[in-house]
Amino acid sequence: MNKPYTTIIGLEVHVQLATRSKLFCSCSTRFGSPPNTQTCPVCIGMPGTLPVMNRKAFELSLKTAVALNCEIPRFTKWDRKQYYYPDLPKGYQISQFDLPLSQNGYLPISDSKNQFEPKRIGIIRAHLEEDAGKSMHDEAAGVADSRIDLNRCGTPLLEIVSEPDMRSPAEAKAYLTELKLLLNYLEVSDCNMQEGSLRVDANINLHIDTPEGKIATPIVEVKNMNSFRAVERALEYEAKRQYEVWQETGRKLGDVPKSTHGWDEQAQVTREQRSKEESSDYRYFPDPDLVPVATTDEQIERARASLGELPAALRTRLEQTYNITPYDSDVLVNQGRDMVEYYIEVADACGDGKPASNWIQQDVLRTLGERQIGIAQYGVSAKALGELIGLVKAGKLTTSRGREVLAEMLASGKSAEEAMKGMGIEHLDESALEDLCRELLNANPRIVAEVKEGKQKAIGALIGQAKKKNPNVNPARVREICLELIEKEN
Amino acid sequence: MSLIDQTAVELLSNLTSGNLTSVELTGAFLDEIERRDGAVKAFLHVDADAAMAQADEIDRNRTAGKPAGRLAGMPVAVKDLLCTVDVPTTCASRMLENFCPPYDATVVARLKAADAVLIGRTNMDEFAMGGSCENSAFHPTHNPWDMDRIPGGSSGGAAACVAARMAPLSIGSDTGGSIRSPAAMCGVTGMKPTYGRVSRYGLVAFASSLDQLGPIAQTAEDTALLLEVIAGHDLMDSTSVDRPVPKYTETIGRLLEGLRIGIVPEHFGDALDDEVDAAVRESIRVYESLGATVKNISLPHGKYAVAAYYIIAPCEASGNLARYDGVHYGRRTDEHDSLIGMYSRSRSEGFGPEVKRRIMLGTYALSSGYYDAYYLKALKVRRLIRQDFDRAFDQVDLIVGPVAPTPAFKIGEKADDPLSMYLFDLYTVGTNLAGICGISIPCGISGAGLPIGLHLQAPTFEEERLLRAAAMFQRATDWHTRKPSPV
Numbered sequence: 007m008n009k010p011y012t013t014i015i016g017l018e019v020h021v022q023l024a025t026r027s028k029l030f031c032s033c034s035t036r037f038g039s040p041p042n043t044q045t046c047p048v049c050i051g052m053p054g055t056l057p058v059m060n061r062k063a064f065e066l067s068l069k070t071a072v073a074l075n076c077e078i079p080r081f082t083k084w085d086r087k088q089y090y091y092p093d094l095p096k097g098y099q100i101s102q103f104d105l106p107l108s109q110n111g112y113l114p115i116s117d118s119k120n121q122f123e124p125k126r127i128g129i130i131r132a133h134l135e136e137d138a139g140k141s142m143h144d145e146a147a148g149v150a151d152s153r154i155d156l157n158r159c160g161t162p163l164l165e166i167v168s169e170p171d172m173r174s175p176a177e178a179k180a181y182l183t184e185l186k187l188l189l190n191y192l193e194v195s196d197c198n199m200q201e202g203s204l205r206v207d208a209n210i211n212l213h214i215d216t217p218e219g220k221i222a223t224p225i226v227e228v229k230n231m232n233s234f235r236a237v238e239r240a241l242e243y244e245a246k247r248q249y250e251v252w253q254e255t256g257r258k259l260g261d262v263p264k265s266t267h268g269w270d271e272q273a274q275v276t277r278e279q280r281s282k283e284e285s286s287d288y289r290y291f292p293d294p295d296l297v298p299v300a301t302t303d304e305q306i307e308r309a310r311a312s313l314g315e316l317p318a319a320l321r322t323r324l325e326q327t328y329n330i331t332p333y334d335s336d337v338l339v340n341q342g343r344d345m346v347e348y349y350i351e352v353a354d355a356c357g358d359g360k361p362a363s364n365w366i367q368q369d370v371l372r373t374l375g376e377r378q379i380g381i382a383q384y385g386v387s388a389k390a391l392g393e394l395i396g397l398v399k400a401g402k403l404t405t406s407r408g409r410e411v412l413a414e415m416l417a418s419g420k421s422a423e424e425a426m427k428g429m430g431i432e433h434l435d436e437s438a439l440e441d442l443c444r445e446l447l448n449a450n451p452r453i454v455a456e457v458k459e460g461k462q463k464a465i466g467a468l469i470g471q472a473k474k475k476n477p478n479v480n481p482a483r484v485r486e487i488c489l490e491l492i493e494k495e496n
Numbered sequence: 497m498s499l500i501d502q503t504a505v506e507l508l509s510n511l512t513s514g515n516l517t518s519v520e521l522t523g524a525f526l527d528e529i530e531r532r533d534g535a536v537k538a539f540l541h542v543d544a545d546a547a548m549a550q551a552d553e554i555d556r557n558r559t560a561g562k563p564a565g566r567l568a569g570m571p572v573a574v575k576d577l578l579c580t581v582d583v584p585t586t587c588a589s590r591m592l593e594n595f596c597p598p599y600d601a602t603v604v605a606r607l608k609a610a611d612a613v614l615i616g617r618t619n620m621d622e623f624a625m626g627g628s629c630e631n632s633a634f635h636p637t638h639n640p641w642d643m644d645r646i647p648g649g650s651s652g653g654a655a656a657c658v659a660a661r662m663a664p665l666s667i668g669s670d671t672g673g674s675i676r677s678p679a680a681m682c683g684v685t686g687m688k689p690t691y692g693r694v695s696r697y698g699l700v701a702f703a704s705s706l707d708q709l710g711p712i713a714q715t716a717e718d719t720a721l722l723l724e725v726i727a728g729h730d731l732m733d734s735t736s737v738d739r740p741v742p743k744y745t746e747t748i749g750r751l752l753e754g755l756r757i758g759i760v761p762e763h764f765g766d767a768l769d770d771e772v773d774a775a776v777r778e779s780i781r782v783y784e785s786l787g788a789t790v791k792n793i794s795l796p797h798g799k800y801a802v803a804a805y806y807i808i809a810p811c812e813a814s815g816n817l818a819r820y821d822g823v824h825y826g827r828r829t830d831e832h833d834s835l836i837g838m839y840s841r842s843r844s845e846g847f848g849p850e851v852k853r854r855i856m857l858g859t860y861a862l863s864s865g866y867y868d869a870y871y872l873k874a875l876k877v878r879r880l881i882r883q884d885f886d887r888a889f890d891q892v893d894l895i896v897g898p899v900a901p902t903p904a905f906k907i908g909e910k911a912d913d914p915l916s917m918y919l920f921d922l923y924t925v926g927t928n929l930a931g932i933c934g935i936s937i938p939c940g941i942s943g944a945g946l947p948i949g950l951h952l953q954a955p956t957f958e959e960e961r962l963l964r965a966a967a968m969f970q971r972a973t974d975w976h977t978r979k980p981s982p983v
């Protein structure tokens with residue numbers, strides 16, 4: 007486990023903001039429409055057209071920046087990042103260069119499995135920019151054929167650049183998970199990596215301890231990672247590779263230019279991508295078509311007020327108020343704000359946070375997973391589940407019987423009481439149960455004899471019979487009563 | 497007086513009273529274009545049928561008693577860089593030779609809403625880069641006063657068509673003098689409004705922070721009329737300013753009492769042609785006779801204006817023109833073997849030499865290692881120039897001087913000397929760098945029979961002051977009524 011080096015990781019995350027329209031025009035941002043159906047003269051950069059900033063995108067960015075504990079400069083501006091590419095119709099991307107809308111923040115991360123100590127990951131900056139279109143290369147026919155879809159062109163992206171504060175691929179994954187969760191809570195992005203609304207690039211190198219002191223390996227940018235799992239694997243692979251290359255060549259930071267490697271998911275390796283022919287000079291300059299944006303204290307305060315309770319605070323509250331473990335609070339909070347609200351209602355209804363958490367984790371989450379639905383689509387209300395858990399807690403139902411009732415509630419939409427009635431489940435009072443046990447003992451003298459000889463296991467057969475006579479019996483209680491009665495006979 | 501010699505205000509009153517139909521009027525101007533433009537070549541595109549159809553529709557609406565727009569029936573020529581639905585918008589470039597936009601520039605939309613008749617598209621220096629109209633990829637425009645001479649630029653066609661009475665009103669664009677300079681060369685009135693006064697949406701950009709659209713006409717009153725129609729806030733242009741548009745035509749007859757005029761002594765130096773010098777000084781005496789006081793003022797950073805302008809404008813142009821890469825629209829080369837090859841061949845085939853020169857200048861000045869020394873320094877100079885004007889306008893109401901160092905020069909005369917061409921802009925670029933407004937009005941005729949222009953500059957959003965001052969001058973003189981001899 008103890009490696010002879012420290013892994014240094016920084017991440018650049020591009021998040022597509024959940025606005026209805028693009029950053030500088032009114033085209034829709036919907037994903038999956040036929041190519042080039044969500045475009046207008048502005049976003050395809052036709053001559054004479056001008057950008058007009060989408061206020062909503064700026065508000066969402068501000069909200070995110072505040073949640074990431076960033077400083078918000080009172081003045082920010084737009085710059086043109088200039089390069090030629092067929093999916094960039096204006097020949098420049100409108101972005102932010104030297105005066106981003108936010109900077110110097112942090113995101114705390116921790117690990118409920120304790121693989122690493124809780125820490126803060128610094129955020130260098132978060133800035134707003136427009137997305138490019140998509141090039142689709144079809145080289146199957148032998149002749150290279152490129153097509154361009156500009157639907158995505160002009161979609162608002164928030165670029166969140168971290169400090170190189172992560173020390174392992176696991177930390178990188180934890181940072182991404184926490185960041186995505188935060189963005190979900192803020193409702194600023196749907197963070198769908200498959201649809202490209204969250205994209206991750208990583209910068210990684212090693213600090214190697216040698217007898218001559220600490221040596222840094224050249225920084226490599228890793229791209230093309232399509233899931234957080236892929237990020238973790240790519241970084242694990244890349245760290246090992248860099249160590250091997252260093253052992254072979256001794257190359258240090260500064261000996262070679264920064265290179266870019268792409269993650270090959272199939273082969274589970276990173277491969278060097280063809281480096282650009284010349285080092286890129288983007289010739290940034292302020293976009294004269296847009297006016298600078300002044301951010302006021304009121305705007306920042308409004309953004310702060312709109313945050314709601316965020317994941318870190320919610321975890322603490324659940325642990326303290328409902329007495330559940332950090333692991334449990336983590337699982338619940340990671341499911342999103344709806345689930346936390348559901349949990350709180352269940353826990354309040356049954357008066358106990360622990361079983362509420364267990365039922366949700368073991369039963370509700372399984373159903374949600376099987377059906378690929380969210381808690382909002384789940385058929386049993388929090389109040390009804392709380393009522394059911396209350397009945398189990400009061401001993402009126404066994405847990406396994408409770409599960410059957412839950413299944414019935416889910417299927418029929420009935421309350422716990424109604425479902426039990428429908429299933430013919432009713433609570434037996436103690437005297438009725440005692441009568442039943444006595445009846446069984448009288449009918450099975452051989453079993454009684456065996457128990458008296460010390461074979462307590464023999465009672466099992468009686469429990470089976472009791473269940474047959476009345477499915478509502480609590481097996482544990484039947485066992486206890488039978489043993490007590492036999493004891494008394496002695 | 498023949499129909500086409502009348503001012504727009506006179507024509508409009510005849511149209512409104514029913515003494516004149518738009519079909520008659522538009523027909524008269526189309527006839528003049530037919531007769532004269534073969535030689536002047538002010539227009540790149542005239543669709544006579546479409547113009548007549550538009551005129552006919554406006555006449556019918558008027559007869560039917562439907563509400564008529566502010567310019568109902570009045571022909572207006574448009575510089576060929578204003579996007580107009582389904583009309584070629586070439587910017588006088590091979591690059592956009594076949595470009596027909598699917599949208600109207602805001603100014604075009606306002607003209608249409610005012611029931612103006614769009615009579616034709618005027619020639620210009622390619623992408624508005626130039627001061628002589630010689631950089632048009634299609635043909636130069638000739639000065640109607642002397643067919644061997646340039647009409648000025650870049651809005652050369654826009655000024656020449658008014659001078660030659662082929663249109664009563666015309667829209668130009670001014671990035672460093674491109675309305676005022678040709679107005680001076682052609683003996684007409686042309687205004688560059690304050691940056692942000694007129695929407696730039698649909699104006700094919702040369703240098704976004706300097707470009708401004710403006711009116712060209714025979715008189716200050718006509719200029720006021722056209723400005724009133726095109727000015728105003730536009731949600732499509734973030735740099736347009738949300739500020740009410742004064743009724744310029746209602747106040748233009750009022751005298752400016754106690755007018756304080758500033759003159760910049762350096763503007764009357766060696767660079768200035770003697771005849772221009774004399775005409776401008778005589779014009780200042782006209783203002784004095786009308787009650788104005790004159791004061792010397794200083795614009796200490798004015799000597800750096802041309803240098804700063806020829807950094808900032810090319811920098812912005814290099815970005816604005818990056819989109820012409822042959823991928824999505826515009827010219828694409830027939831021969832290419834790679835993406836980079838396609839880009840560079842398309843661009844080298846599509847752009848003329850002056851456009852290439854400015855793209856290279858801008859690209860160089862924005863490159864890492866040069867940015868601070870050129871672009872940033874130019875921005876600092878620009879701020880200082882703006883401050884100079886602010887201080888000057890604390891003391892005076894108007895700054896008065898020459899528009900250009902000489903009257904129109906000969907076609908081809910400066911073709912091999914871009915630097916002397918750039919220096920020709922020395923009196924006008926400051927207006928754009930400072931974002932203020934300026935107007936050029938006719939103020940004399942040289943011994944060679946060429947018009948001379950007088951430059952008035954006012955603080956931001958003081959177009960009304962400029963127009964009233966220009967109208968005062970035009971009531972006292974008749975230079976604006978002179979016209980080139982008919983062919």
Ligand SMILES: [Zn+2]
Nearest residue numbers: 031033046049
């Ligand atoms: Zn669009």
